[in-house]
Structure formats: structure tokens, C-alpha cells
Amino acid sequence: MKKIKIGIVGGAGYTGGELLRILVFHPQAEIVFVHSKSNAGNLISKVHADLLGMTNLKFSEKLEHHIDVLFLCVGHGDALKFLESEEYKNYNKERDNKSGPLKLIDLSQDYRIAKEGNDFVYGLPELQREKIKKADHIANPGCFATCIQLGLLPLAANNLLNDEIHISGITGSTGAGQSLTQTSHFSWRNNNMSIYKAFTHQHLKEINQSLKSLQKGFGKKINFIPFRGDFTRGIFATLYIKSNISLEEAYNIYEKYYEGHPFTHVTKDNPDLKQVVNTNNCIVYLEKHEDTLLIVSMTDNLLKGASGQATQNMNLMFGLEETTGLRLKAPAF
Secondary structure, eight states: OOOEEEEEESTTSHHHHHHHHHHTTOTTEEEEEEEOTTTTTSBHHHHSGGGTTTOOOBEESSOOSOOSEEEEOOOTTHHHHHHTSHHHHHHHHHHHHHHOOOEEEEOSSTTOSOOTTOOOEEOOHHHHHHHHHHOSEEEOOOHHHHHHHHHHHHHHHTTOOOSOEEEEEEEOGGGGOSSOOTTTSHHHHTTOOEEOSTTTOTTHHHHHHHHHHHSTTOOOOEEEEEEEOSSSSOEEEEEEEEOOSOHHHHHHHHHHHTTTOTTEEEESSOOOGGGTTTSSOEEEEEEEETTEEEEEEEEOTTIIIIIHHHHHHHHHHTTOOTTTTOOOOOOOO
16 A cells, blocks of 8 residues: 655644654655744754654645645644635645645644534544544544543443533643643643633533534533643543443443444553553543442543544544554553
């Protein structure tokens, strides 16, 4: 099989860097260009120092025509602006005359919510793998949204979300992006915790959209409190809901739902966040306390929550084994 020719827009940030780390070693990937006007001409390893010796690619100011898929690793709102710009429209028009339609994978939130005129497929493989395989345009899910949905999808698929859902989720500092802010400085973040966007986090929209697609008429309140953690990467979410099913029934439901999905693992051993850091895995753990079902879901926000899942979607779109280039290993310590 010929290699997939890839372009990346916005390769200087955390998600762009993580995507490069994956694709440099992906056996079926060929990175044609990494677009960044502010870094044009600079070696990628000047920005992503851990790639020193791994690639001699330089950031490019131009969009090269000979690619099969374009990843958009830009900020929220910027993907929409880019795809509506004259630069992209002229580029895509010329490219269509040569190579046919261009596949897109957008890592921003701009196209995640379904609406008229939006032809992007929501790219959560555990929800709609078959649609992803046929799609030309993918909206990659948010990091918190991925972790939380993977904790809830089996219940929604069995019409078992029949009460309010309560969620606490703590995320590493990379979830805030690479640009410095008051709450991302080491001196503030270290040995510290705080909440933000309580009950109003933007990922609630896509979570509700997915749950309603599985459980028709779902309308229960989702009470979500996000926390900033004093670690670099990873999401640890605890969810609980009133439920009449036993713990054994719950495990049967979850194991059946995720059977055949290679990156979501249901465990009966209380897990640690380090088990998923630097992997594309999600680990789900369950407990039952009287009439309350507790669900623990954990992911790496930069991998399964962003660039790893984007690569997983690319694999599906191009008919590759879903795990190609993604058998990453968590650190032992």
C-alpha cells in the first residue's frame, strides 16, 4: 500500500507536536509539510526539541498540493477561519483539479456540533467507527469529552442513563494549550488545584449530542466540575449516577460494548492515571455503592484526547488497522 501523504496546519503547538511524534514513526505516513507562518524555515526540532535527530523537516509557509489528508491543529475558531479563507479555497480548488477531494481532520471544536451545512463526522471511533471509515471530514472530539463519553456510552446504548449524572474531572496543564496564561505558569500550577467552567464547560455540548444519539430522548442534567491539576498530562474523571443494575451487570454491559475496540479497556483493578499517560488508551473502572454506580475513566489528553485519536481516525479513513502506529507504551514510573 502506498503511504498516506500528510499536511499539518498549526504544527507548533502541543497537539501538533504530539501528532508529529506519532506520524514520524507511523509505517504508512509520509509528512509532506507542516505549515506555520511564524516558524516558516525553522527546523521542527527547534520548536519540538525531543524530535532532534528524528526528522529534518522544516516548517513551511506554503500548502503543498500533493497530500491525501490535512490535519488542522489550530486553536478553536481558527479552523473555521482557515477553511473559509481565500488561501485555502484557492489551494483546495487547484488541488481538486489534480488529486481529488482532500480529507480533513480538525482537532479544534469548530465542527463537532452537528448543524446544517456541516459535513464533518464526529470522530469518536467507539461511537461511530463505520461512519468514520466512509468520511472525508472528521471533527476530532475534545479531550474531556472523549474521556467522559467513554465512561458513559455503554449505559446510553442500553438506555440506562435515567438520572442526573455527576462528574468531576481533573486535567493536566497541557490541556490549556501552549500559550502562557496566569493559570499555566509552573509557579502557579505546581502544588495547586482549582476549578474552572463549573457546570458550563464547552465539551458538554458534544457529550450531550453523543448520548442523545444512543439513548433517544436523553435529557438528564450532567453536572460537570472540571479541575486544573498540578501535573503535565492526563485526565482522571470520576462519574456517578443512580442505577438499579448490579456491579456484575454493569461490567458485562461495559465489556460487551467495548469488545473489539482496541484502545478502551475495562478493568476490575482500581487503576492509576500513569497507566494511560503516553498511550492512546482509555481505562474504565466500575464500583457499586448501594444504588449508585461509580465510573472511573482516564485518558491522556494529548493522545486519546487529541492527536492519538486523530491518527486513529486517519487509520480508519484510509482502511488501515486501527492501531497502526499507535501501540504506544505507558511509562513504568
